[in-house]
Amino acid sequence: MTDTAVPRIQTKKQLRKTLNISQKEAVASAAMTATSDNFLNPLAIFFQASALQMSWLTAFPQLIGALSQLLSVWLGSVLPRRPLVYITAFIQTAVVMAIAALALINPGTAVHWLLILAILYHSSTNIIQPHWRAWMGQLVPARRRGTFFAARTRLTMATSVLIFLGGGAFLSLSEKAGISWIGFAILFAVAGIGRFFSSRYLYLMHDPAAKLIKSTTIVSGTFKQMMSSMQDKDFRNYSFFIAGMQGMVAISAPYFAVYMLRDLQFTYFDFAINSIASILTQFITLKFWGKVSDRFGNHLVIMITSIIIMMLPLLWLGSPSKLYLIGVQIMAGLGWSGFTLSTANYLYDIRPHRSNFATYAAVQSAIAAVLVFCGALFGGWVAEFSANSTYLQEHLRSTLLMVFCASSFMRILVVIWFLPKLAEPKIRHRPQVLQLVLRVSRFNAISGMVMDWLTVTSKKKNQKKDSDKHKK
Template structure:
């Protein structure tokens, strides 16, 4: 039963792909209703401490380490469907345990059971994911990969949107009283378990082609150690590890902050998460165009500080007067975080692939996944401990203005979580230093970078008479300036170049349009004296 096949017919393949769409739909419903914000909401509901919440947030990240030994398991057993189906079925047995947690009277015991169930759930899902990826690579034909997985993503996104709305309505009612919340959480996780059974049954009906004959395997420690000898890739790993640590140090506690400090409901927090996902999907294609046209590192140079600034701005949410304006402030921050997070995710994945040698890409990818999983998994645990440490501490900033007519004082006081967000943001800016050390193949030359900045500035000033031009005048070409800093172009050379080429181009397009429009072309540099003489001849 569930054995691999020597060959898969076209009819079996079509049926298998349909079952994969069913699997995706119900598995996505589990993610929307039972993971992420909903799981943290359950932890808050039972009265978990910040350290316990940090542990709970770390488990989905830290368990990704299990994908490394899972590679050896797949190579030995060579039955990927059995491994995947068995892992996801046992992993989803944690959902009924989640459903029972609200009815455990002892708070400490309830939190311990919740953490143990999460370890089972996410740990086996990580092992199953490793087997599933290998299975899909051999099952879906290469010429259908893009179409099929885009369709699968569309199904999953649609179901996730509906499930998120339903989950938000349910969590709104869960906050009315403790008894009602107990039954609502139990219902959500029981429904998730039913979805898990349907998903597992659909996955079991997908055929598996037999794995090709194995060659001599390389020990896993050699695969993981090889990338560390590459200085440039080591710099990239330094950036990714510091980024994962800084981001996951604070973001898991946003939910705690919104509910306990700002007084918002869990339903609103789930809506914020949904808004961030929609912003992510809306701009991912635009980031892809930018990464292809300029460089992945340029995208990271813009998206990384944008996300970090949003984390820092979260510390000022309590200073916004009125719950309605405060909610609007959080919506704007989540839109920006979703958009910038999409850029970091896309560009970092692309640059890791680009820096990995064709002959050893597996080891480079595995090393990246392992190091990022460790950094991302440790961060929430430290964050949970640190947030409790800062609970008895406050940070105040005050400005005093004195004049003949009197004195005025303006000040802001940060609570323990807000203080913690600022520290996380400061650590996040360290990633920019590490990013500057990464060398990406195919980076444009210094002359082209200066030409593009001058061209963008000329178009911006040319449009300054229109409303859109005034908006575009505030667009700052951060990614290109980072490149200039790395190229260490002498200041006098830059000034001479600016004077010589300031009036070289007269395009009337906006800067934002030039970044997004796929038909945009880099303006040609002004011809040199030698080129002009050659043309005259």
């Protein structure tokens, strides 16, 4: 076997055991992400974070987390993959437990400590993700990926929804009892316990690439590919369009929770229901958008969903009604599901043939992280300015509505400027799709459902290939 050959699992028994453990890991990790990613902003609101501090909680963790992917590339060249993943996961366990302790202690500097812990949390996630994807890609046989990841997705989705709803209900009860800090502490402790078991399962899993394949060119080669990718006009326009959209979304991202919990006096359970409406809509409509993009092309889907996304913040101005805002979130789910899917497929189509897809995705993520950072800080300035305006206080039910208007206006500018520049690419031949396989990793207001996704070839096609090999 050469260094570039893909390592294989040693025995069927070992494979079966590892895949079973991986499904348990999916449930355990979902218990963490459903809590940490969805209740971090409500915790900051409980700590009475200012508008500017809320923007920091979006800006700095996103930026430093994205830069951690570069650190992850280097670590992967000097450390074996499996220990790197489970050790980082154990570190993340400690971070989530520290958030639970922070909620219980509630010091005067709680927001600053929460910002530090959020940075560590996102950095850990970004270090783990590239190696986890590569690990699972080598571990799961191609013919079983559809069934395996579909089952894993169902487990993740069910756990996330239950934890989100249960957490919202539990926090609402603790708030009524006047012990919100205990509610948050218990909720994040459960998240930490989930991550602990997740880390233990990762430790028990087999890695077919157990030995480190040392390479002195992996880092320099990656940077060369990143620099050369920006010379491609189509990729450059695409990258700045996606990054621009995410950056303009980040203007308002931290404030939807503030608007609901502080200004509209939603309970935590109401907040959870509102967010889940978008998650479920995205999950349900993904296949629909997949069919539309296959038939009419990704460019059309990007155009339609971009128009939806750029108008979303303005819809929040319509009514404070809970049912109305659930309707807005359903519309958001419809837009984000198609946007996420079509832009990923578009990247596949425009990248040069036989180039590294992961490198192009990493470049786009890095540019987006910088613009998200800038957008979030700008949103914080708009929120602070609006809050200090006596005129806006007298004429608006919430000064945060100005932030929503600013976000929508900036999204419209990005769409008007970049969308005409996105050329309709020549559709590259893709494997026949059996199923869109998703791993829901987290949900936030910046990019809707954040997920790891892949397409797999149909069983019939794989079986035909295997049959042809046997005939030969």
